[in-house]
Amino acid sequence: MKKLVLAAALTAGASTAFAGSVADPIIEAPVIVEEATSSSSGALIPLLLLVVVAAAIAAD
Incomplete structure (x- = not known):
């Protein structure tokens, strides 16, 4: 009976040691945001x- 109580106590103690997670x-x-610095963007x-107007x- 004492071994059963000791095993239960050790199991409970070991489970609280990994309460957060082992992962x-x-x-x-x-x-990181980079702004475009292309000269043709404007x-x-x-x-x-102009192309749309010319096509119309x-x-x-």
Whole structure:
């Protein structure tokens, strides 16, 4: 009977030792935001608008 009580006490003590988890903690990587530094980024929208207008005029 004493061995049963001792085994139960050791089991309870061992289970609280791993209360958190044995798995490694998940650490999220920091988010890095890079801004576009292309010289043509400002000219792209007007050029596309010009192409659309030219296509509309050519279709008439």
